[in-house]
Amino acid sequence: MVKIKSLEELKRIKEQAQNSVSLRVKGDNIENMIQIRVAMATCGIASGAREVMNEFVEALGEEKIDNAVVTQTGCMGYCYAEPTIELTMPGKDPIIYGYVDKAKVHEIIDKTIKHGELIDGIINSQHKTIE
Amino acid sequence: MADYKFHILVCGGTGCQSSNSHEIMEALKQNVADAGMAEDCKVLMTGCFGFCEQGPIVKMLPDNTFYTSVKPEDAAEIVAEHIVKGRKVQRLLYVDPENEEHVSDAKHMEFYKKQMRIALRNCGFIDPENIDEYIARDGYAALAKCLTEMTPEEVIEEMKKSGLRGRGGAGFPTGLKWQFARGYKSDVKYVVCNADEGDPGAFMDRSILEGDPNSVIEAMAICGYAIGAKYGRVYIRAEYPLAIDRLSIAINQAREYGLLGDNILGTDFCFDIELMFGAGAFVCGEETALIHSMEGQRGEPTTKPPFPAESGFWNQPTNVNNVETWANVPVIFLKGADWFRSIGTEKSPGTKVFALAGKINNVGLIEVPMGTTLREVIYEIGGGIKNGKKFKAVQTGGPSGGCLTEKDLDTPIDFDNLVAKGSMMGSGGMIVMDEDDCMPAVAKFYLEFTQEESCGKCTPCRVGTTRLSELLTDITNGKGTLQHLEELKRLSEVIRDTALCGLGQTAPNPVLSTLRTFEDEYIAHVTEKTCPAGKCQALLKYEIIADACKGCTLCARNCPVGAISGTVKNPHVIDQSKCIKCGVCMNNCRFNAIVRH
Known part of the structure; x- marks a missing residue:
């Protein structure tokens, strides 16, 4: 380890280390977080769910949206529309988007997450999340 | 660096470790790796979550799911269901005893609702063996602030303003203690951490050292700056091996970062800490006895004055504070004395950690603002008395304290109120007693x-x-x-x-x-010559009610000393001179024919 010789260096270490605990800080306040769950069963992964998930993590990071968490879930049953994601805005019912690709990820972030605007691709409006 | 999408926190307090939490962690890691998710899911061990009754605890993030009483063989299901498929493992969730509903988030448990964690802020949140995680939680920022923006006098003023009182038991104002130590001139001064926790049932200091050792190190350095000391010593009992390990790791990491040692953070302040081990004598929690023990002499107290502030370790000015007191210090500088004062009561600001034990449903470690009532602690956080028995008394303050009863339950807890009621705060052990206690x-x-x-x-x-x-x-x-x-x-x-x-x-x-x-x-x-609680064996008498006895001979066959005689289908008799009052006959009788009085 390199010695910390000033306040600035301490701050720099703090910023680097922040990543390692930020997930826990968010978890402490999960009710107020935007939650994105990517269906990652075999069909999802085969259709590119992993890339979609990584794209979400990166794009949210670039956009500096730090009140969001991205996790994976099992098969949601919409295998015809993979990759599918479930988006839950704080205090709202979850929405399911199907046929999500990298471009769609950015559209979801720009419109739904930032402005609460629903876009094409919602595949089941009656959806209920399974705990 | 890979961004983990899940964190699994496994409780690494002594309680949960003795229930195999290490194996649970290894099993979780193995299962995560087998599922091909080692890059997405981080498994780590933290300090105590406090809910020891329900341990071992495993916490899942980011969804904040709290699994209780986990066994190593549950690891496969947790990973396959929760991590891979995103479904909670219902059978491991906490069940609310009131309405029998599963509660997945700690925030919704009665046990945590009224708690406020300042001293325990990082316990169960960070990896205590990784200083970076402490720094990420504003660790060492308080020390940096003191060293770069404040004079030692200002540091002491802030401490005095905060009103923090010693959490070891006596409640002496910490800022004032620092001021005395600063007042004595000497080239060599010492800052000592009293980690000789000895009250039966109290384990908050151990948990802080196990869960957040850096907070104590940082606080000691701040004190060193304030009173003009270069040397720190932690006096810790040798029977706390895990706390010693974690503290040693933390001290080494702090040295590597230059947060201990010479010219800390580029200033001319130098400070370092050494550990000293005690043999676990209760009296060594008393500061003069503690100092003698550190010097290699018998752990015996001497009269004060001189106070350690004037003549302590090797006759040099020495400031001794307890672990929990230290853990409060960095937060006071980060959030300000006014913030600290706004919590708790006027004369006892802040929070206090209590170790709940005895006949209470939720045994564990809790932290509440001063001024919380005993009723809230025992019935809301503690979940009431075990097996629906009647509350009799609560013992606070350990062997130096006293018992509080039903009529004291609505007393707001602080240093002065407990003394006024004939007990004391002590280090925070709370032993709850029910009607069966004598x-x-x-x-x-x-x-x-x-x-x-x-x-x-x-x-x-x-x-x-x-x-x-x-x-x-x-x-x-x-x-x-x-x-x-x-x-x-x-x-x-x-x-x-x-x-x-x-x-x-x-x-x-x-x-x-x-x-x-x-x-x-x-x-x-x-x-x-009777014991109303039925506890004192010598005062008990077991008798067989002749009318109720069916002569089944079960009691006679089970009596370990052959004190019961009688023939089949005729009432039996207990020979009082032989009876050792073990109660086996009463527990075995199917006709309620044996009475104790």
């Missing part, structure tokens, strides 16, 4: 403890506690008289007024407080 026996338990732990230096304590304990033994054996009670009281007062140090002066407290509030029970022991 108060003279409780007093006897504590007296045996202090008698054993007395260092023997002064006569009132050495001989006095022995005599007290003998008197109590007589009373609980049915050999007591009213004279015994008079003698108990008189002797207690003499010891209180004449013993050399706090151990002896407070040793009679359990006797005086139970004698005051449960005098009837003492009188029943000496005049009627």
Whole structure:
């Protein structure tokens, strides 16, 4: 380890280390977080769910949206529309988007997450999340 | 660096470790790796979550799911269901005893609702063996602030303004203590952390050192800057091996970062910490005895003054604070003295950690703002008395404290209120007793403890506690008289007024407080020779009700000393001279024909 010789260096270490605990800080306040769950069963992964998930993590990071968490879930049953994601805005019912690709990820972030605007691709409006 | 999408936190406190939490962590890691998710899911061990009753605890993030009583063989299901498929494992969730609903988030549990964690802020949140995680939680920012923006005098002023009082028991204002130590001029001064936690049932200091050792290190460095000391010592009992390990790791990491050592953060402030091990003598929690023990002498107290601030370790000015006190210090500088003052009560600001034990549903470690009532602690956080029994008393302050009863339940807890009620804060042990606990026996338990732990230096304590304990033994054996009670009281007062140090002066407290509030029970022991709680074996009598006895012979066959005689289908009789009062006959009787009185 390199010695910390000033306040600035301490701050720099703090910023680097922040990543390692930020997930826990968010978890402490999960009710107020935007939650994105990517269906990652075999069909999802085969259709590119992993890339979609990584794209979400990166794009949210670039956009500096730090009140969001991205996790994976099992098969949601919409295998015809993979990759599918479930988006839950704080205090709202979850929405399911199907046929999500990298471009769609950015559209979801720009419109739904930032402005609460629903876009094409919602595949089941009656959806209920399974705990 | 890979961004983990899940964190699995496994409790690494001593309680959960003894229930195999290490194996749970290894099993989780293995399963995560087998599922091909090692890059997405981080498994780590943290300090104590406090809910020891339900341990081992495993916490899942980011969804904040709290799994209880986890076993190593549950790891596969947790990973396959929760991590891979995103479904909670219902059977491992906490079940609310009120409405039998599963509660997945700790925030919705009664146990956590009224808590406020300042000293325990990082316990169960960070990896205590990784200083980066502490830094990520604003660690060492308070030290940096003190070193770069404040003079030592300003640091002391801020401490005084915060009103923080020593959490070791006596409640002496910390800022004032620092000021005294600063006031004495010397080239060599010492900052000492008192980690000689000895009250039966109390384990907050151990948990802080195990869960967040850096907070203590940082606070000691701040104090070093304030009083002008370069040397820090942690006096810790050798029977806390895990705390010693974690603290040693933290000290080494802090040294590597230059947060301990010479020219800390580029300033001319130098400070380093060494560990010193105690052999686990209760009296060494007293600061003068602690210092003697550190010097390699017998752990015996000396009269104050001189106070350690004037002449302490190697006769140099020394400031001693307790672990929990230290853990509060960095937060005060980060959030300000005014913020700290806004919590708790006017004369006792801040929070206090309590170790709940005894006949209570939720045994564990809790932290609440000062001024919370005993009722809230016992019934809301603690979940009430075990097995629906009736509350009788709560013992606070350990062997130096006293018992509080039903009528004291609505007292807001702070240093002064507890003393006014005849008990004390102590280090925060809270032992809850129900209707089955016998108060003279409780007093006897504590007296045996202090008698054993007395260092023997002064006569009132050495001989006095022995005599007290003998008197109590007589009373609980049915050999007591009213004279015994008079003698108990008189002797207690003499010891209180004449013993050399706090151990002896407070040793009679359990006797005086139970004698005051449960005098009837003492009188029943000496005049009627009965134990109302049914605890003192020597005073019990088992009898067979002839009308109810069917002569099944079960009691006679189970009696370990052959005290029961009788023929089949005829009422049996207990020979009182042989009976050892073990109660086996009563537990076995199917016709409720045996009574105890």
